[in-house]
Amino acid sequence: MGALSELTDPSAIANTADEFKVLGRDAFLAKHGQQPSVRYFAAVNGMLIDSKPLLAVAYGYQHPARGPLSSRLFSGGEETRKALKRFGIELTSIASEPPARMYGEIPDCPPGTAFRDRREAFEAGVHRTTQAGIAGQAGGTQSICLSDGYSDDEIQGDLITYTGFGGRDANTGRHIADQRLEKGNLGLVENYKLGRPVRVLVKESVLTARKANTEYIYLGLFTVTTWGWGKRDGWKVLIYQLRAVAGESLIPDEVATALTRGEDVTPPRRSAHANRIIRNYDVAASVKRLYDNTCQMCGTRLITAVGPYSEGAHIRPLGIPHNGPDTLENILCLCPNCHVLFDGHALTVRQDSTVMNLGRPTGKLRVVEAHGLNYDHLAYQEQFSTASSGRAAGSQ
Known part of the structure; x- marks a missing residue:
């Protein structure tokens, strides 16, 4: 269980729950720099508390010299469930209707939100497909997901080079046919033409090069800056370049560094009082x-x-x-x-x-x-x- 095994004091859990009740959810998470849970919550004294933040902050109560435990050091799945069970707390799954297909940011899912798997990201509305790398149609693409095994995709600073879907052998990953400018591939071109942003989800192992890192990180909004054709294994492929939207996204290189060090992902700098233009x-x-x-x-x-x-x-x-x-x-x-x-x-x-x-x-x-x-x-x-x-x- 790693670092969570050092959380043994029930009073630390009780103190954290009391603070959550007094401050309220938003203020509690902001104070401790924690990301909100999307689906899994701890049922404590009639309250539903974000599960990983509860354990992370309680660790800091028990070990004040160390401070809150980095949520990067433990998973939000079975490891969290077992830790809560030691204190007689059940992990509750909040099954909600996934948001309708939409462009732009998703409420309650800021950049840096971590998901246990693709299903959890789907239910949150961040990436509305559990299989394909592109969630979109010919008229526009809402999101893309970068998974390991796709060597064509590259990250450099705040830029992502992304290869379209189709033409791959499911077993070898090699290209066996030309990609087509259709469905989500064409949707990314439409986003380019309209300047419409794309949500980017990335598997943690893509950033850390560690196969054991299986969670997915939401990086935020990116715009398609260029698109064109390339060749892979002798077949035509679509290649897109996306750039992070300032204040609405995390820079992939910086996220990779933080994750490799076991640190929490720093949220993008943005003022809660800033007026932002929302384009229709x-x-x-x-x-x-x-x-x-x-x-x-x-x-x-x-x-x-x-x-x-x-x-x-x-x-x-x-x-x-x-x-x-x-x-x-x-x-x-x-x-x-x-x-x-x-x-x-x-x-x-x-x-x-x-x-x-x-x-x-x-x-x-x-x-x-x-x-x-x-x-x-x-x-x-x-x-x-x-x-x-x-x-x-x-x-x-």
């Missing part, structure tokens, strides 16, 4: 559908190897000081060139839909009735653009 990625998808990925300014419709490509461009920028809404009335469907020129304050739109390029008329903005475009946002962008470039509004 369905808005960008909607405006693209309205215009069939055709630029509203120049009429360009780009066709790539995975189909048509366009970009959703916010008119009044999100966040301080502009505080533009993330709604359909404040977004345009543009080609990459026009998007860059629009964000770079070269392109503006007049009230009569005339598109201006550095003050010179260059065409008309196409607007369908279903768009519901708010021209006040375009007027704001024009005023902001002409002011920032030193040009007077209406100059020729």
Whole structure:
């Protein structure tokens, strides 16, 4: 049982339970730097207490010179159950309906949350499949899981190089066919196009190179920065690069170092009082559908190897000081060139839909009735653009 065998004092458990009751769950976990349990809890005096934090903090009560026991030094499964049983405490499994398929962060599962196995991560909603490495569809991917045995996947600093699914022999792991740009593979490309984040789950052994480490660590949100084709065993494979989202994820290299040393995973630095912009990625998808990925300014419709490509461009920028809404009335469907020129304050739109390029008329903005475009946002962008470039509004 290792370090847990040194936890023998029932009063340490009682004191921990009393502190949990007085502080409340959130404050208790925050004070001791513990991660919340997802499914397994200890039933103590009519309360359900997060099982591993209970034992870790109780260890510190019994051995104050050492402090709380690192939760990395014992498992949340049978080892925790046996330790609690010595104090007459039962380990309770909270079976809950798994969250619906969703993008972005999962409530009550911050980066650094550890799961006993893939099933537990599935039930928490972090990775909604117990077998596949990609949880996603052609329209978008919600999460990926890095497991050992996939030598193609690499971690370097805050970057992850990830190989798509398919084309492997289940027994040897070698590629025996080309991978296809479909389902979750195509979904990762859609995430790249929309800037939509992906949750990343990783088996601990991938980080520590120790086969005995079988838990799974949720690293948080990552964005797909590039994608393309490569070759493995003579077959075509899809290769993606993902970067950790600052404040919303852990850096894999740092997690690997902590786990190898037997330390707790440090949560990402983020303020509980910070205002964060939550993008509604369905808005960008909607405006693209309205215009069939055709630029509203120049009429360009780009066709790539995975189909048509366009970009959703916010008119009044999100966040301080502009505080533009993330709604359909404040977004345009543009080609990459026009998007860059629009964000770079070269392109503006007049009230009569005339598109201006550095003050010179260059065409008309196409607007369908279903768009519901708010021209006040375009007027704001024009005023902001002409002011920032030193040009007077209406100059020729």
